[in-house]
Amino acid sequence: MNTAAPFGERARRREDGPLLTGKGVFLADLIRPGMAALRVVRSTRAHARITHIDFSAVANDPHCLGVLSAATLPEGMGRLPAIDLVEGSLPAHHDILAREVVRYVGEPVAAVIAADAYLAEDLAARVAVGYDSLPPVLNVGEGIRADAPLLYPQFASNVVHQTIQRVGDPEAAFARADLLIEETFHFQRVCASAMEPRGALATLEPGTGRSLVYSSTQIPQILRRELARLTGIPVERLRVIAPQVGGGFGVKEAVYAEEVLVLLALQRFGRPTYWLEDRQESFLASSQGREETLRVRAAVTAAGEVTAVDADCLADIGAAYLFLSNTPGAAVASLRGPYRIANFSSRARSVVTNKTPLNVYRGAGCPQTTLAMERMMDLAAQALGLDRAEIRRRNLIGPDAFPLDRGVSYPGCGRVIFDSGNFPALLESTLEAIDYHGFPARRAAAGERTLGLGLSFVVEMSGGGGAEPAGIRVLPEGRLQLLSGITPIGQGSATTLAQILAGHLGLPLTAIEVLTADTDQSPDAPGTFASRGATLGGNAACLAGDLLIREARQLAATLYELPLEDIRWQNGELIGRAGVPEPLSLAGLITKAQEHGIDALRRLQVSGRYERDAVSWTSACHAAIVDLERDTGIIRVLDYAVTHDCGRIANPLLVDGQIMGGVLQGLGQCLFEAQRFDERGVPLTQGFMDYVLPTAATAPRFILRHIETPSPLNPLGMKGAGEAGCSGAVGAIANAIADALGPQVPFLNGSGPFTPECVLAMLRRRGGHHEA
Amino acid sequence: MQCLDIRVIVDGKALTATVPVRLLLSDFLREQAGCGGLHVACGHGVCGACTVVLDDVPVRACLLLAVQADGAAVQTIASLPQLEGCEPERGLTPLQQSFRRYHALQCGYCTPGLLVATAKFLAGCPSPDRARILEHLNGHLCRCSGYANIIAAIEAVRA
The missing domain is CATH 3.30.365.10 (Aldehyde oxidase/xanthine dehydrogenase, molybdopterin binding domain)
Incomplete structure (x- = not known):
């Protein structure tokens, strides 16, 4: 592998210019005169049966361009996706608009479309929704009681998901322990609070008439697939673009009702329609993070060796699944962190409550398990009179232990193998x-x-989410466009990916442009989450780079009538053993090919998938x-x-x-x-x-x-x-x-x-x- | 909806407009004055992302009505060279260059408001110590950077 200069440099970001001068194009910057604003009517109750939704105060208002409620959604419309369900999970999926029951304050109940956001907000306030309150479940302790009110009476339980792990013989280790420690940890609910709130816009693409959805999302490709599933629009008639995303942290790693609603409004009322979340809505209706109760028991020897850990996690996932709601709790599988701890057992249960849905938030469960494990180490050190660094030293996995199968699985990412x-x-x-x-x-x-x-x-864990595709296009002057599935959310992925590819090919950084976050340009990839951008996007870029090198060598071999093995790629250029007078740049290759009537740009367009297990x-x-x-x-x-x-x-x-x-x-x-x-x-x-x-x-x-x-x-x-x-x-x-x-x-x-x-x-x- | 006529100078350009009395200054600047660099993040005056300079005073555009700016001059990120009193070099002022050099921005959403406020702050206090810088930055939320690089970028440009 070529590790030439750009890889490893403290390169300043190519993203910065427009952002520093106020020229970055965020979702709100795409709104044009004539587009309609959508305002969501949200539940004001945590748990209630909807008795009626009365639009009569707005239906004849000339400012009202349309309304949507569950009753007027397309027949048979599905619900929002959840991708981390294990066998036996109960289908607590989130409605696009609440059907009969609302399950959290802020849940979308209806939507109103008007000429601007001020008018839409006025109208939404005049939609009368009648509720019969039901007793709410507000924490996991209440939620798991036998007499708890049920969010989904058809399930007969508020526990909708469970994962169990077991390694070694924890009971025997507990029986032999010199010291037992048991603690219960409470993690409060937090909000990711990306500075840019969410937003979505649906319009018709000029020329093609395709539906074009812009969303401040980390996962434009998945969003397109799910919008197609939910609306019945063929996927090839849908294009999704994520503009500059003003922070993600997991809160924009879900498919949300509002993204579906703007598209439905476009379809039904024929007006390009946008929705911009206000900050209050982000606290009510954007996914939240962390909330769980984690009980941990540890068995410790007199010498300070932790021999077993048992963990029981009750995750408060809120009212319904939102994409990866169960992952934070189930991540208790990796609670042991860097410590050997030969015996382990855990149970993680997801409990539905009448609160905003939980989703992954930066760390996705790891902050909770880390805090719990690290407190246990300090408590064990304290109980044994050991130094806190020393007790860690005595339990750490050694540097020669890798690869190390931890004997557990991480939800969605298979076995945990350090x-x-x-x-x-x-x-x-x-x-x-x-x-x-x-x-x-x-x-x-x-x-x-x-x-x-x-x-x-x-x-x-980093780099989950599956295989990563990437492509490269060559421009006539020899510059490259890397087509990547990694959506930029502020992390500087365009700079990093350009560095990686430039380093791999031996080209200057300026020779590489990175195109992402547009389903027409970027390959069908999972998106940006799980710390996967640089690793998966980078390795996929190198794989595409290798394909480009092969194509370029083959083309040069054809043009110069040399055997392939006589053409090498070195420092961004082709070098022939004989007959090629001097190093040949990509631009030179393209010119030479044109002289022979060969469409080099097409020949040199490559794409590949990085398929290796990359967790x-x-x-x-x-x-x-x-x-x-x-x-x-x-x-x-x-x-x-x-x-x-x-x-x-x-x-x-x-x-x-x-x-x-x-x-x-x-x-x-x-x-x-x-x-x-x-x-x-x-x-x-x-x-x-x-x-x-x-x-x-x-x-x-x-x-x-x-x-x-x-x-x-x-x-x-x-x-x-x-x-x-x-x-x-x-x-x-x-x-x-x-x-x-x-x-x-x-x-x-x-x-x-x-x-x-x-x-x-x-x-x-x-x-x-x-x-x- | 009652409307009023207003005259505002935005980034040196005189504008007249008829605006609803309830229209926020932030929405007016974004939608009618073409100031896309003004970002609204919280809408209730806490985060500082929408900071502009109104008749020489930094204000939160999300807390003012457009009609309150009648007769005033507004400076947004486009006026940064004037606020800093420096010609940009390769398109960036010294403050912008310092932010880039120190990686003081990630998603960039809070950045324009932060730059406007900081340029104004440094104009009145060219050699602030760290405590003064922190006091100034208390009016701005950034969720990406961890602030350390923002502090470093400002320290690097003070006189």
């Missing part, structure tokens, strides 16, 4: 980076400040130092060290950006963020006034390091980089807070959020002053 890594090296590097050994002195010198240090390991496991060791202000309960994260192993790095500048952004999202989950509901199931957090996101002042000082153990599973040796920052952060920060509070303070296990109120309440419990 491909590569060097966990002990990650630990020692991070301890050095955070000055672990100097910390006791630093803590002692902090005076009135109370410092705490927390460690956390993360081993995370690789990214690892990282995090360490956080926090400052606890005892009077106010305010926690500040001062220093944050990560040693990260995502195999070979195509662009360190961008990987560091992924890590820091991910850490801040984990920090937000631990310190600020919570989607809260009242006792009727009405969300109390419906905007950024009450849903608190991290700001610049909360960002720690970062110390980032990398260890590159190449993945043997793909030729580039890469592993994903999008999520391990987020997944490791919650564990490190929670452990650091617990450390600052000290062992006498009963610690609230989970990701808090550790707001000042929460911290003060924990401190008071220590003092014996229980809260009312």
Whole structure:
């Protein structure tokens, strides 16, 4: 493989120019005069039977261009897809528009179309929906009780999905254990809060009359397939384009009702129609993340070896499946992280509740399992009087253990087989980076400040989702267009993929243009999620690059009447052993072919599929130092060290950006963020006034390091980089807070959020002053 | 719907328009003044993505009505060279170049508002210390970058 210059460089992004000058084209920038706005009428009840939907106040309003409700949907219309169902899952699929029962506040009940968004909102407010309230289920504890109200009476249970894993003989290990630890962890519901809300627009393509749907989505190809299934429009009569996407994080990795509704409105009322989510709607009707209760038991020997772990996860997936609702809970399969722990059992159940549907959010379950496992390590160290780094050292999988079959399966991605890594090296590097050994002195010198240090390991699946296609087109001047299925969502994939392909072919970075996110241009690929972009998109690009090299060599061999083996590809050019006077560039090849009447551009158009099993496991060791202000309960994260192993790095500048952004999202989950509901199931957090996101002042000082153990599973040796920052952060920060509070303070296990109120309440419990 | 006539100078260009009194300044600028670089992210004045400079004062365009801008001059991301007092080099001002160099943007949705506010901030406070920069940035949410690179990009251009 050619590893020429561009691969590995801190290349500045090609995406930046338009974004910095305000010329980036996001969904809202595609709205043109004459397009109609769609407003969704949403349920105001968490659980209720719809008695009537009365459009009479708007039906004759001249501003009303059309209405939609379940009764007027095409007959037999399906429901939204879910792709992570195991055998035995109950079909709790999400309706396009609620049919008889609403199951969460914000569920789409009807839609109104008008000439602009202001008018549509006016009209939507005048649609009268009658409800007979039903008792809501608002948490998993209630949901699994035998007498719980049922969201789907036909299922006879609110548990809709279950996965069970078992490795070794956990019962025997528990029976022999010197120390048993059992803890229950609570993870609050959070909102991904991409800065650009969702949005969709349906119009007719000029010339062809095809339906053209734009959506701020991570998965345009899957969206096209599902829109075809739901509307009956043949897939070839549909084109889906994702414009600039203003952040994804998983919230745009689903097929949503609004994307279907704009297309239905276009079909039915003949007007190009758009829907732009407002921020309140994102808190009601965009997927949410994380919420689960995780009970973990650990068996530990006197020497600090964890011999068995048993985990029971109840995931609160909200009212219905939304694409990958079950994955976060089922990810408990990888709870053991980097530790050997020979015996393991887990059960993960998904419980439907009367809340907004859950979906994957950056980390997809790994933040929860990481936090739980890392708290258990600290608790075991504390109980045994061991140093926290030392207990980890004693349990880490060694650097020679790979490939290592963990004996469990990861939902949708097959068996968990760790491909590569060097966990002990990650630990020692991070301890050095955070000055672990100097910390006791630093803590002692902090005076009135109370410092705490927390460690956390993360081993995370990356690159799932299946095979990845890619194609290359050659332009007359010899430049290349890479046709990739990786949708850009802010991660800089066009830059990274161009670097990878340029490095592979030995061409300058500027010779490669990357085309994505348009079902007419990009191949039919899964999309952007699961930290798969660089690894799968990159390896697919190289595979297409190899096909291009072969075609170019064959063409040159034909033109110069030489045997194929006499033509080599070197540093972006063709070199012939004899008869080819000098290195031949692609442009030169094209010119030469034209002289012979050969359509070189067509000959050189290639496409291929990267089919190899590419699920690789990214690892990282995090360490956080926090400052606890005892009077106010305010926690500040001062220093944050990560040693990260995502195999070979195509662009360190961008990987560091992924890590820091991910850490801040984990920090937000631990310190600020919570989607809260009242006792009727009405969300109390419906905007950024009450849903608190991290700001610049909360960002720690970062110390980032990398260890590159190449993945043997793909030729580039890469592993994903999008999520391990987020997944490791919650564990490190929670452990650091617990450390600052000290062992006498009963610690609230989970990701808090550790707001000042929460911290003060924990401190008071220590003092014996229980809260009312 | 009651409408009013307004006259606004947007990025140096004088505009007159008849607008509904309830039309938000952010929607007016985006839809009628062609300011696609103005992004609305929260719609309730928290995130700072829609920041513009109105008669020399940074404001949130999502919290103002278009009619409130009658008679005023509005500067958006297109006026960044004026706000920074620098001619762009290869299309980018020093602040834009610094953001690119330090990878201070990922999805780029919050970026134009952040640049406008930061240019205005630096014009009034050319050599801010880190604490002043953090105070300034408290008015802006970014969900991608983790902020460290934004802070570094601003530190690199201060006088």
